[in-house]
Amino acid sequence: MKAKVSLKQIERYPVYLNVLLSLRNSGINKVNSRLLSEALDVSEEQVRKDLQIVSPNSSKPGCCRDVNLLIEHLKEFLGYNKVNKAILVGVGHLGSALLSFKGFDDYGLEIIAGFDIDPSITGGFVNDKPIYSIFNLDNKIKELGVDVAIVATPREVTQEIVNKLINSGIKAIWNFVPIHLVVPENIIVENMDLARSLAVFFHKINKK
Amino acid sequence: MKAKVSLKQIERYPVYLNVLLSLRNSGINKVNSRLLSEALDVSEEQVRKDLQIVSPNSSKPGCCRDVNLLIEHLKEFLGYNKVNKAILVGVGHLGSALLSFKGFDDYGLEIIAGFDIDPSITGGFVNDKPIYSIFNLDNKIKELGVDVAIVATPREVTQEIVNKLINSGIKAIWNFVPIHLVVPENIIVENMDLARSLAVFFHKINKK
Numbered sequence: 092m093k094a095k096v097s098l099k100q101i102e103r104y105p106v107y108l109n110v111l112l113s114l115r116n117s118g119i120n121k122v123n124s125r126l127l128s129e130a131l132d133v134s135e136e137q138v139r140k141d142l143q144i145v146s147p148n149s150s151k152p153g154c155c156r157d158v159n160l161l162i163e164h165l166k167e168f169l170g171y172n173k174v175n176k177a178i179l180v181g182v183g184h185l186g187s188a189l190l191s192f193k194g195f196d197d198y199g200l201e202i203i204a205g206f207d208i209d210p211s212i213t214g215g216f217v218n219d220k221p222i223y224s225i226f227n228l229d230n231k232i233k234e235l236g237v238d239v240a241i242v243a244t245p246r247e248v249t250q251e252i253v254n255k256l257i258n259s260g261i262k263a264i265w266n267f268v269p270i271h272l273v274v275p276e277n278i279i280v281e282n283m284d285l286a287r288s289l290a291v292f293f294h295k296i297n298k299k
Numbered sequence: 300m301k302a303k304v305s306l307k308q309i310e311r312y313p314v315y316l317n318v319l320l321s322l323r324n325s326g327i328n329k330v331n332s333r334l335l336s337e338a339l340d341v342s343e344e345q346v347r348k349d350l351q352i353v354s355p356n357s358s359k360p361g362c363c364r365d366v367n368l369l370i371e372h373l374k375e376f377l378g379y380n381k382v383n384k385a386i387l388v389g390v391g392h393l394g395s396a397l398l399s400f401k402g403f404d405d406y407g408l409e410i411i412a413g414f415d416i417d418p419s420i421t422g423g424f425v426n427d428k429p430i431y432s433i434f435n436l437d438n439k440i441k442e443l444g445v446d447v448a449i450v451a452t453p454r455e456v457t458q459e460i461v462n463k464l465i466n467s468g469i470k471a472i473w474n475f476v477p478i479h480l481v482v483p484e485n486i487i488v489e490n491m492d493l494a495r496s497l498a499v500f501f502h503k504i505n506k507k
Contacts, residue, residue, distance in 0.1 A: 101502045105494035109479050130479060170501045188396035194454075194477060198497050239504070246402075263504050265497070269402060271317050271338060281500035283493065286313040289406050289473070292489035293378045294309045296447070296471050 100141055105198075106131055107141070108165045115158050123155040144168075171199040176237050177265070180252055181244030182207040182222055185267060189243060190217040203235060225252070229259040238262040246270055308349055313406075314339055315349070316373045323366050331363040352376075379407040384445050385473070388460055389452030390415040390430055393475055397451060399426040411443060433460070437467040446470040454478055 110130045114122060124142075128135040142156070146164035166172055179186055182205040190205055205222040207213055213224040223231050240261045244252050249268045256264065263279040266272055269286045318338045322330060332350075336343040350364070354372035374380055387394055390413040398413055413430040415421055421432040431439050448469045452460050457476045464472065471487040474480055477494045 096502070098499060098502075101499050102495045105477070105492065105498045106479060109477060109494075113479065169498050170505060175501060175504070184396040184399040188392040191392040192493075194493070195497075198494055199501070200497060263500070265500050269313070269317060271314060271321065279500070279503045281496060281503060283496045284313065285400075285402070285491065286317075286406055287310045288489060288491045289403075289408060290313045290377050291306060291309050292471065292473050292487070293383060293407070294304070294306075295487045295489060296383070297378060 096144055100144070103131060103133070103141055104145065104165055104169055108162065108169065111158050111162050111165070115162065120158050121155040122158050122161070169199070171197060173199050174201050175199055175239060176201050176203050176235075177239040177241055178202070178204050178206060178232065178235065178237050179241040179243065180206045180225070180228070180256070181242060181268075182209075182212055182217060183243065183245070186243040187217050189241060189267070190220050202241065203237065204231065206231070228252075228255055232256070232259040232261065239265070241265045241267065243267040304352055308352070311339060311341070311349055312353065312373055312377055316370065316377065319366050319370050319373070323370065328366050329363040330366050330369070377407070379405060381407050382409050383407055383447060384409050384411050384443075385447040385449055386410070386412050386414060386440065386443065386445050387449040387451065388414045388433070388436070388464065389450060389476075390417075390420055390425060391451065391453070394451040395425055397449060397475070398428050410449065411445065412439065414439070436460075436463055440464070440467040440469065447473070449473045449475065451475040 107127065110127065111122065124135040124138040127138045131138070142161065145168045146156070146161050177200060179189055179202050182190065186205060186207070190202055195202065202220060204220055205217060206225050206228055207222055208225045210224070212222050215222050238261055240256050240263070242249060242253060242256075242264055246268055249270055250272065253264060253272055253274065257274060257278055262277070264272065264274070264281075266280055266282045269284055272280050274280055315335065318335065319330065332343040332346040335346045339346070341349075350369065353376045354364070354369050385408060387397055387410050390398065394413060394415070398410055403410065410428060412428055413425060414433050414436055415430055416433045418432070420430050423430050446469055448464050448471070450457060450461060450464075450472055454476055457478055458480065461472060461480055461482065465482060465486055470485075472480065472482070472489075474488055474490045477492055480488050482488055
């Protein structure tokens with residue numbers, strides 16, 4: 092598990108997992124590097140390197156790999172068997188969608204509460220998760236004992252809210268707002284940036 | 300504009316744009332590579348290479364670049380001054396959020412209609428955009444003359460719907476469903492994959 096892993100590799104592991112789950116659903120229990128290489132559009136050499144890190148014992152030379160074993164090893168590597176608790180700030184359209192998204196369970200993420208400024212939704216629930224007032228952010232974060240936050244607020248207030256989150260003990264932020272967050276070095280930020288994905292999408296379209 | 304651009308570069312351009320827009324909002328009109336290098340966490344050399352592609356004439360040697368000119372060149376390069384029309388399939392929580400998202404205008408994307416199977420929402424509107432029945436997909440796509448689709452359907456039906464989209468003339472798919480789509484080679488797919496972003500996020504958290 093201690094081998095050096097690149098971000099590109101990390102990003103491929105959920106894709107491997109999806110392909111393997113599809114194979115298992117189709118009743119396929121053995122897989123070779125060639126099939127995975129075609130499914131992921133990377134070289135067979137790369138497939139072997141990728142899987143060696145996650146599942147060093149699942150291959151026999153000249154043969155194939157066990158689909159179930161690979162699935163288990165990938166889930167373990169990706170932390171899907173653990174539960175990472177998080178709060179969500181900004182219960183607008185996107186925030187509500189994230190609170191209601193069923194798929195996070197599979198990925199080891201549990202959103203335990205939402206925060207918003209709108210009094211018409213605070214005190215209520217979205218998908219059985221309580222929505223608290225943003226004015227109680229500091230107290231509630233300490234009470235809930237979480238250090239992971241998902242941010243889906245309006246752009247103008249995002250940096251200010253991120254500053255408050257950090258002051259309240261949040262250590263890692265999954266940011267859905269298309270702005271560049273300024274945070275201390277010890278704080279983890281992962282941007283889920285629609286603009287970036289769209290830029291790549293349009294570039295592919297315009298290249299044609 | 301014809302220089303070879305890597306996907307990593309393409310992904311950085313919206314980030315440059317956000318940083319430059321923030322600078323302009325703060326009244327700053329000149330910027331040098333060093334500042335951008337720090338903001339984006341890439342080398343100054345890389346900043347110069349990146350911007351040379353998009354805006355070859357915006358720098359003076361030993362001096363700085365014009366923020367407004369860079370913003371215009373980045374917007375042009377990213378296609379934000381054009382309007383790319385798209386339909387959206389799957390008006391659930393995520394689909395509704397995407398239909399209601401105000402920011403797409405800035406990115407040159409206009410979602411002109413939604414499609415769903417649920418008769419309680421077809422015939423209605425979300426954010427003033429009409430929601431049509433999935434059973435009219437083929438006719439409506441031809442009527443609307445679009446070839447870009449955003450997919451936010453339940454996982455189980457996604458591949459089937461994607462096949463239908465392609466048969467109806469869709470050429471490019473922005474996929475929000477965490478599955479591996481199988482498409483002909485001439486079809487463009489860009490995955491906006493929560494699982495991949497989350498995998499990177501948890502990896503960064505667990506490394507600490």
